[in-house]
Amino acid sequence: METLSPGPKPLAQVSASSLAAARAALLAWSALLLAMFLLVGVLLISIAHHLNVDAGKHARLDIDNALMSDEKAAASAVKDYAFWGDAYQHLHQTIDVEWAFVRQNIGSTLFTDLGYQGVFVVDPTGRTAYAVIDGQLQSVAAQDWLHSSIDTLLVQARKAAADGKSLSRLVNVDGVPAVLAAAALTPGTDPNVKAASGPASVLIFVSKLEPARLEALGRDFGVEGLRVVPAGVRPTTVPTMELRDNAGLVQWTSDDPGQQLLVLVVPLVAVAGLLFGLMTWVIQRRTLAAARLMDSHYTSLQASRAALAISEARFRDVAEAASDWIWEVDAELRFTYLSERFEAITGLARAQCLGCTVDEVLTSEQGPLSIWFKEHAHRTHATVQCNYLAGDGQARICRLSVREIPGQGYRGTASDITEEVESRRRIEYLSQHDALTGLANRTRMQEFLEGKLKASPTLERPLVMLSVDLDRFKPVNDLLGHAAGDQVLNEVSRRLQGCLRGDDLVARIGGDEFVLVVANMSSPSEVETLCRRLIDCIELPFSIAEHEVFISASIGIAMAPADAILAEELLRYADIALYDAKDGGRNTWRFYAGDMNARIIERRQLESDLRHAIKNEELRLDFQPRYRIEGTRLAGAEALVRWEHPQRGLLGPEVFIPIAEETGLILPLSHWVLHTACNAATHWPEDMMISVNLSPTEFQRGHLVARVKSVLADTGLNPARLELELTESVMLNDEKVALGIMQNLKELGVRLLMDDFGTGYSSLSYLRSFPFDGLKIDRSFVDGLTASGGDHSIIQAIVGLGRALSLTVTAEGVETDDQLNALKDVQCDEAQGFYLSQPIDAQAISELIGSLPK
Numbered sequence: 001m002e003t004l005s006p007g008p009k010p011l012a013q014v015s016a017s018s019l020a021a022a023r024a025a026l027l028a029w030s031a032l033l034l035a036m037f038l039l040v041g042v043l044l045i046s047i048a049h050h051l052n053v054d055a056g057k058h059a060r061l062d063i064d065n066a067l068m069s070d071e072k073a074a075a076s077a078v079k080d081y082a083f084w085g086d087a088y089q090h091l092h093q094t095i096d097v098e099w100a101f102v103r104q105n106i107g108s109t110l111f112t113d114l115g116y117q118g119v120f121v122v123d124p125t126g127r128t129a130y131a132v133i134d135g136q137l138q139s140v141a142a143q144d145w146l147h148s149s150i151d152t153l154l155v156q157a158r159k160a161a162a163d164g165k166s167l168s169r170l171v172n173v174d175g176v177p178a179v180l181a182a183a184a185l186t187p188g189t190d191p192n193v194k195a196a197s198g199p200a201s202v203l204i205f206v207s208k209l210e211p212a213r214l215e216a217l218g219r220d221f222g223v224e225g226l227r228v229v230p231a232g233v234r235p236t237t238v239p240t241m242e243l244r245d246n247a248g249l250v251q252w253t254s255d256d257p258g259q260q261l262l263v264l265v266v267p268l269v270a271v272a273g274l275l276f277g278l279m280t281w282v283i284q285r286r287t288l289a290a291a292r293l294m295d296s297h298y299t300s301l302q303a304s305r306a307a308l309a310i311s312e313a314r315f316r317d318v319a320e321a322a323s324d325w326i327w328e329v330d331a332e333l334r335f336t337y338l339s340e341r342f343e344a345i346t347g348l349a350r351a352q353c354l355g356c357t358v359d360e361v362l363t364s365e366q367g368p369l370s371i372w373f374k375e376h377a378h379r380t381h382a383t384v385q386c387n388y389l390a391g392d393g394q395a396r397i398c399r400l401s402v403r404e405i406p407g408q409g410y411r412g413t414a415s416d417i418t419e420e421v422e423s424r425r426r427i428e429y430l431s432q433h434d435a436l437t438g439l440a441n442r443t444r445m446q447e448f449l450e451g452k453l454k455a456s457p458t459l460e461r462p463l464v465m466l467s468v469d470l471d472r473f474k475p476v477n478d479l480l481g482h483a484a485g486d487q488v489l490n491e492v493s494r495r496l497q498g499c500l501r502g503d504d505l506v507a508r509i510g511g512d513e514f515v516l517v518v519a520n521m522s523s524p525s526e527v528e529t530l531c532r533r534l535i536d537c538i539e540l541p542f543s544i545a546e547h548e549v550f551i552s553a554s555i556g557i558a559m560a561p562a563d564a565i566l567a568e569e570l571l572r573y574a575d576i577a578l579y580d581a582k583d584g585g586r587n588t589w590r591f592y593a594g595d596m597n598a599r600i601i602e603r604r605q606l607e608s609d610l611r612h613a614i615k616n617e618e619l620r621l622d623f624q625p626r627y628r629i630e631g632t633r634l635a636g637a638e639a640l641v642r643w644e645h646p647q648r649g650l651l652g653p654e655v656f657i658p659i660a661e662e663t664g665l666i667l668p669l670s671h672w673v674l675h676t677a678c679n680a681a682t683h684w685p686e687d688m689m690i691s692v693n694l695s696p697t698e699f700q701r702g703h704l705v706a707r708v709k710s711v712l713a714d715t716g717l718n719p720a721r722l723e724l725e726l727t728e729s730v731m732l733n734d735e736k737v738a739l740g741i742m743q744n745l746k747e748l749g750v751r752l753l754m755d756d757f758g759t760g761y762s763s764l765s766y767l768r769s770f771p772f773d774g775l776k777i778d779r780s781f782v783d784g785l786t787a788s789g790g791d792h793s794i795i796q797a798i799v800g801l802g803r804a805l806s807l808t809v810t811a812e813g814v815e816t817d818d819q820l821n822a823l824k825d826v827q828c829d830e831a832q833g834f835y836l837s838q839p840i841d842a843q844a845i846s847e848l849i850g851s852l853p854k
């Protein structure tokens, strides 16, 4: 596409993620702050340390000074006493204790007033000549009290005295630092005392630095809590100092200026740090939010670029690969653009179509497209279905979606929907038609019927509805297979259609049920002619896989507007008429009669009359003989009930059995029949069977097995002579229950026959799975048998089946010699019918038996 712009730049070139950038910047900033605070911390600690060290140095100096001043005082005091003529006389030349101690010249006052615990005078021989300890005169050697030698001290003191000086030092006395001052005794400035030659005695003052004194001394020099460290203790956190001359270890309470600085500054720094942190956090949040916003802008920019790229790619894909083709026409509706796909899909050459008008290429059921475009293309989602001839000459269908390009023309896409339209048509057709025969189905029929009824048919020109049901179709299915059944149905459909005009409708609405909707019938006799023709058509033989199959049909007729004007009602009435036709012996037709109400009333009356029939002995049993076909020997008889109605005369079972079943009167009625029949049979020869019909309702209630047992007991009939005739409707309700009852009946020793075989739906499968001893072919099959062959195949199949299952096969309704011979041909076991004998009363059958050769 020439109009497409080149692809978008990769987004990385447009912008890095501002979120990431902001994060990085903030991280750097936070790191910087942290580093700064760490530096400040280290500086603070180092300053504090230095301050502490400085303070320690100062304290040590102060302590030194304090001790030195104390020493100075002691030195000066000892000098005062030693450089004194009287002392020289009384403590060196002689030891005058009287002068020194008693008169208190150098006595206890030195202790009490000046605090010298030890005062000694050591003579030139090194002997302690005079000692005052704690103010008491004692004879103790100075070195013993001091626990150290004093020889050096004595020499130094004498030397110093020569220079007019005393000396002092620190010592340790009994673990306590002490200040010692010494001076050699000299006459001093006393002119009356002459210094002798030779070494002089030495005066020694010792003052112990007791705790209170040490603390006071320290405090005078600004050192708090100065104290001696007890021996053996080595404190680590508190500053200490080794005194000169091994006098001892002292410590003091440091005011720790560094600590103070830290205590003062650290909280400030912490607060500042917190504030910075907080600010950083706030800034970070804002910045990140802003960055996120930017990023989302970037993302949406990215997204829209990507979307653009995708949509362009998509357009390319759609244009080049999709099944749709793309077109553009100018204002004159001439093609100016056709995508490549156009050729692949339509098989037409682009070059030839470009320049052609829309109408030249496409047609629409909506009229010329040139007009349609002008009228509809401005709408959103304007689409139009078009037809065109493809390159291969096939008609195809496409759906154009059309967009107006204001002032320039139109453009859009075209999708090929040929298959879609066809399958839609097919679905529509299938939903309206029967898949097997292709006839209209019930839905279509109802639509059609409703359409016709809207046209308001008149009495003169009525709308006729025929409900057609095939007779004897089911066995075709059962015995010849479904494929054969389907063939028959298809053929029936063709025949029915063949009987109608083009605008009439034939529908298949069930297995073998058809409905015909016929218009333009001028009289009932015309309808009857049609029915006759329909039945005749269906009765023609069907050749299905080497077989000739004969079926027939019953027809119910309802007409609009005479019977009903609603589709539903018309259908229902046609059905009612159909049942009537079937009741009437099949192969026939019935018009719906509007005497339903009258029938209902009549039925009610019969119901109440039936209640008294047994008690009033109005019931009667006839017996219809049954013969072995081989040799035509009497095999048994079927008991058939009649009602001698006081007003209505003789009524057949088809009139009152259904009423008896509905009202529950079937139980007493059946019991009466069973008892009467068995009783009658006891008078017959031992090899003659008695057949009794059972109603399906007796299976559901009424303790059938117990009743049969008690009747056999009452009458004394050999159970093996009793045959019970059941129709398949017995099994329809609950197969398990039915099977159970049948097995119990079999245990009593009676025989079971399937009656009316072939008229139901599943006769065949029931025969296989239930314990039957015989079957009776419905008389409608026998009807079809003729001398010339006729409906042989079905009967033959049934007989074959019976043989295979070891069942006695009886044909009912044998009315002619032909039929009997045909049955002989197919080797049917037994036969029953008017040709052989009508049902006759008990008296008559006894006579019949009596007349037979023994």
Ligand code: C2E
Pocket (backbone or CB within 6 Å): 624, 639, 640, 641, 652, 653, 654, 657, 670, 673, 693, 694, 695, 725, 755, 756, 779, 812, 813, 814, 815, 832, 833, 834, 835, 839
């Ligand atoms: P079904 O069991 O099929 O009985 C045979 C019916 O066919 C009898 O009609 C009989 O008269 C008739 N039939 C016999 N041979 C021929 C023939 O050659 N041609 C023609 N067209 N008909 C023939 P029926 O007696 O009117 O009985 C009708 C149905 O009533 C019976 O059909 C049976 O199903 C029922 N039915 C009769 N008696 C009793 C009964 O005692 N108890 C019960 N539950 N149902 C009964």
Ligand code: CA
Pocket (backbone or CB within 6 Å): 638, 693, 725, 755
């Ligand atoms: Ca029967």
Ligand code: CA
Pocket (backbone or CB within 6 Å): 755, 756, 776, 778, 779, 812
């Ligand atoms: Ca029957």
